[in-house]
Amino acid sequence: METAISAEGLRKRYGDHQALDGIDLSVPTGSVLGVLGPNGAGKTTTVRILTTLLEPDEGRAVVAGYDLAAQPRQVRANIGLTGQYAAVDERLTGRENLQLIGVLLHLGRRGARARATELLERFDLVDAADRQAKTYSGGMRRRLDLAASLVARPPVLFLDEPTTGLDLTSRLTLWEMIREQVRGGVTVLLTTQYLEEADQLADRIAVIDRGLVIADGTPDELKRKVGGERLQVSVAEDTDLAVVTRCLAGVVPGEPAVDLQNRTVSVPLTDGMGTISAAAAGLEGLGVEPEDFAVHRSSLDDVFLALTGQQGRTPAARQARRPGQPDPAGPAEDQAAPHTIKEKQAV
Amino acid sequence: MTEALSDSFALVGRQMRHIRRMPEQLLGITVMPVALVVVFGYLFGSAMQVPGEGGYKEYIMAGIFAQVMLANITTTAVGVVGDLNNGLVDRFRALPISRSSVLVGRTVADAVLVAWTCAVMAGVGYLIGWRAHNGVLRTLAGFGLLLLMGFAMSWLGALIGLTLRNAEAVSALAGVVMMPLAFLSNAFVPLDGLPGWLRTIAEWNPVSAVVSASRDLFGNERGTSGGAFPAEHPIPTALVVLVVLIAVTVPLAGRAYQKAAAQR
Incomplete structure (x- = not known):
C-alpha cells in the first residue's frame, strides 16, 4: 500500500x-x-x-x-x-x-x-x-x-x-x-x-x-511560489503611500502590493541589493522618509494570504484552478497582482 | 448481534458510572419521585374525591408512574444532545462498532434508571397506603407496561434530540409536548368532570390508556366508567400504541444518528 x-x-x-x-x-x-x-x-x-x-x-x-x-x-x-x-x-x-x-x-x-x-x-x-x-x-x-x-x-x-x-x-x-x-x-x-x-x-x-x-x-x-524575499516600505502618511507605490513600481517589474491599513508597500526582491539600493535612492530623491524599510522573508503566512486572500476570488480564476489542471496563476501572476488582503481593501 | 449487545452493555456501564459520579442526578431520580408521591398522595389526596374504595392515593400512583415515564423524553434527548455536541457521537461513529449500540445503550440505561425510580416510588407509595390487589404477576405486568412506555419515550427523546441537536430547544419542546400529554389525561384527575369535547381528547390521549391499563393491572380503581374505545380497552390500546411508537421511532432515530452532526 x-x-x-x-x-x-x-x-x-x-x-x-x-x-x-x-x-x-x-x-x-x-x-x-x-x-x-x-x-x-x-x-x-x-x-x-x-x-x-x-x-x-x-x-x-x-x-x-x-x-x-x-x-x-x-x-x-x-x-x-x-x-x-x-x-x-x-x-x-x-x-x-x-x-x-x-x-x-x-x-x-x-x-x-x-x-x-x-x-x-x-x-x-x-x-x-x-x-x-x-x-x-x-x-x-x-x-x-x-x-x-x-x-x-x-x-x-x-x-x-x-x-x-x-x-x-x-x-x-x-x-x-x-x-x-x-x-x-x-x-x-x-x-x-x-x-x-x-x-x-x-x-x-x-x-x-x-x-x-x-x-x-x-x-x-x-x-517559493509566492516568491522568496520582499522589500517592505512603511510610511507615516497616507499621502506618501501613493508616492512610494509609484516609486517602487519603477524599480521592479510588476505592480507593488499595497496594504492600506498598515500603510505598507512591498515588492519582490528580484535583484537583491540592486533592488534595495534603487528603491532607497528613489525614495531619497522624492524626499520621502519611510517609517520602516525592511527585507521580509516569505513565510507560509504569505502563501496563505496570497492564495486565500486574493487569488481565486473571481469565477474565472476559480475555474482556472480546478484541480488536475496546471496552475495558470503561478508565481508570475502572484507577483503581478497586488498582495493587498481582501479585508483590508474594505478599509 | 452479540457484538452489538456487548457494545450496548459497555455503553450502559458508562452511564451507570455517570450516575455514581453525579450524586445530584441520583438525588434527582430518587428524591423527586418521593416528593411527587407525597405531594400528590397526601396534599392533593386530602382534597380530591375519586370513586372507589382506595381513594386518591390508590388512584394517583399509576398517574405519577406514567408522568415519570413521560419525563424520559427529556432525559434521553438531553443526554443524546450532550454526546452529540461534545463530539462523542463522532468518536463512536468513527469506531468499527455496531451503529445501533450507542442509541440502544443510551435508551436501555435510561430505562434502568427509570426502573429504579419506579421501585423507589412504589416503596414510598406502599408506605402511604397504596396497594396492588391483583397478585404478583399482574402487578409486574403493570410495571412492565409502564417501563415499556418509558422505553418508548426514550426513543422518542432520542429522535427529538438528534433532530433538534440543541439542549435549549429540546427542553422547550419537551415541555410543550409533555404538559398536555400529562395533564390532558386521566393521570391526575378522573375524566368524568370534564366537558365532553375535552373528555374525548383526554380519552384518546395514549397516556390515559397506559394509566388506565396499569390501574387495571394493579387492581386500582379507574375512577371513570365507559367512554371511547381506548377508555374501554386500555390494555390492548396501550400495548398497540407503545409498540407502534417504538417501531416508528427506533428506525427514525437510527437514521438521524447515521447522519448526526453536531450543531455549533
Missing part, C-alpha cells in the same frame, strides 16, 4: 452552499499531509467524509486500502479520529475513557485495561488517570483525545485542528506526540489554521479554500 489516503473529486453541498467543490487528495503511506485553509474552507467536511461520518455527494476515496463507500467498517477499523473538540466523556476518568474505547473495540476487559495504561503513560496522563476528565486542562484533554483515537493502533490518523485553542507549551507537547506517531509509521492527515503547525509537522501541504485545493506541495515549494 503506497498511498494511505486518496480522494478524487469529493463534492458536498449543504443547501445552496457548496462546501466541497471537487477535492482531490493523495497521502503517501507514512507521511503527513497538512490541510490548510481558513474557517469554512471545507477542512472539517473533508475529514468527516474521509472518516465515514458524512457521505459525499460525489467523488470517491480509498482510505487505508479500503473503499470509503463500499467498506466503511473496514475503513473505521483502520483509522483514528481526533476531532475539533476534544471528544472525551467528561464524567469518566481518563482511564475509563480509554478502557471504554478498548472494550468497544473488543480488546477484552484485560486487553482494554492494559492498552489504557500504556497510552496513559505515553501521553503523560498517569497522574491524572483516575480523575474525571472534566477536571483536565485543555492540553490534557487533547492528549486524552489523541490517546483515545490511538487505542486500536490505527495505521491512518485524522487530526482535525488538533491544537486549536491550546497554549504554546501544550501545543509543542502535542506536536511531539504526533511526531512520535509518524515515526512509528502512522500516516497522518492534519487540518489546521496554524501555518506554523503545518510547517512543523507536514511533509506536504494542501491549501484549500471554498471547497477546492488551490495549491499543494511541500512547505518550501509553497513558500
Whole structure:
C-alpha cells in the first residue's frame, strides 16, 4: 500500500452552499499531509467524509486500502479520529475513557485495561488517570483525545485542528506526540489554521479554500511560489503611500502590493541589493522618509494570504484552478497582482 | 448481534458510572419521585374525591408512574444532545462498532434508571397506603407496561434530540409536548368532570390508556366508567400504541444518528 489516503473529486453541498467543490487528495503511506485553509474552507467536511461520518455527494476515496463507500467498517477499523473538540466523556476518568474505547473495540476487559495504561503513560496522563476528565486542562484533554483515537493502533490518523485553542507549551507537547506517531509509521492527515503547525509537522501541504485545493506541495515549494524575499516600505502618511507605490513600481517589474491599513508597500526582491539600493535612492530623491524599510522573508503566512486572500476570488480564476489542471496563476501572476488582503481593501 | 449487545452493555456501564459520579442526578431520580408521591398522595389526596374504595392515593400512583415515564423524553434527548455536541457521537461513529449500540445503550440505561425510580416510588407509595390487589404477576405486568412506555419515550427523546441537536430547544419542546400529554389525561384527575369535547381528547390521549391499563393491572380503581374505545380497552390500546411508537421511532432515530452532526 503506497498511498494511505486518496480522494478524487469529493463534492458536498449543504443547501445552496457548496462546501466541497471537487477535492482531490493523495497521502503517501507514512507521511503527513497538512490541510490548510481558513474557517469554512471545507477542512472539517473533508475529514468527516474521509472518516465515514458524512457521505459525499460525489467523488470517491480509498482510505487505508479500503473503499470509503463500499467498506466503511473496514475503513473505521483502520483509522483514528481526533476531532475539533476534544471528544472525551467528561464524567469518566481518563482511564475509563480509554478502557471504554478498548472494550468497544473488543480488546477484552484485560486487553482494554492494559492498552489504557500504556497510552496513559505515553501521553503523560498517569497522574491524572483516575480523575474525571472534566477536571483536565485543555492540553490534557487533547492528549486524552489523541490517546483515545490511538487505542486500536490505527495505521491512518485524522487530526482535525488538533491544537486549536491550546497554549504554546501544550501545543509543542502535542506536536511531539504526533511526531512520535509518524515515526512509528502512522500516516497522518492534519487540518489546521496554524501555518506554523503545518510547517512543523507536514511533509506536504494542501491549501484549500471554498471547497477546492488551490495549491499543494511541500512547505518550501509553497513558500517559493509566492516568491522568496520582499522589500517592505512603511510610511507615516497616507499621502506618501501613493508616492512610494509609484516609486517602487519603477524599480521592479510588476505592480507593488499595497496594504492600506498598515500603510505598507512591498515588492519582490528580484535583484537583491540592486533592488534595495534603487528603491532607497528613489525614495531619497522624492524626499520621502519611510517609517520602516525592511527585507521580509516569505513565510507560509504569505502563501496563505496570497492564495486565500486574493487569488481565486473571481469565477474565472476559480475555474482556472480546478484541480488536475496546471496552475495558470503561478508565481508570475502572484507577483503581478497586488498582495493587498481582501479585508483590508474594505478599509 | 452479540457484538452489538456487548457494545450496548459497555455503553450502559458508562452511564451507570455517570450516575455514581453525579450524586445530584441520583438525588434527582430518587428524591423527586418521593416528593411527587407525597405531594400528590397526601396534599392533593386530602382534597380530591375519586370513586372507589382506595381513594386518591390508590388512584394517583399509576398517574405519577406514567408522568415519570413521560419525563424520559427529556432525559434521553438531553443526554443524546450532550454526546452529540461534545463530539462523542463522532468518536463512536468513527469506531468499527455496531451503529445501533450507542442509541440502544443510551435508551436501555435510561430505562434502568427509570426502573429504579419506579421501585423507589412504589416503596414510598406502599408506605402511604397504596396497594396492588391483583397478585404478583399482574402487578409486574403493570410495571412492565409502564417501563415499556418509558422505553418508548426514550426513543422518542432520542429522535427529538438528534433532530433538534440543541439542549435549549429540546427542553422547550419537551415541555410543550409533555404538559398536555400529562395533564390532558386521566393521570391526575378522573375524566368524568370534564366537558365532553375535552373528555374525548383526554380519552384518546395514549397516556390515559397506559394509566388506565396499569390501574387495571394493579387492581386500582379507574375512577371513570365507559367512554371511547381506548377508555374501554386500555390494555390492548396501550400495548398497540407503545409498540407502534417504538417501531416508528427506533428506525427514525437510527437514521438521524447515521447522519448526526453536531450543531455549533
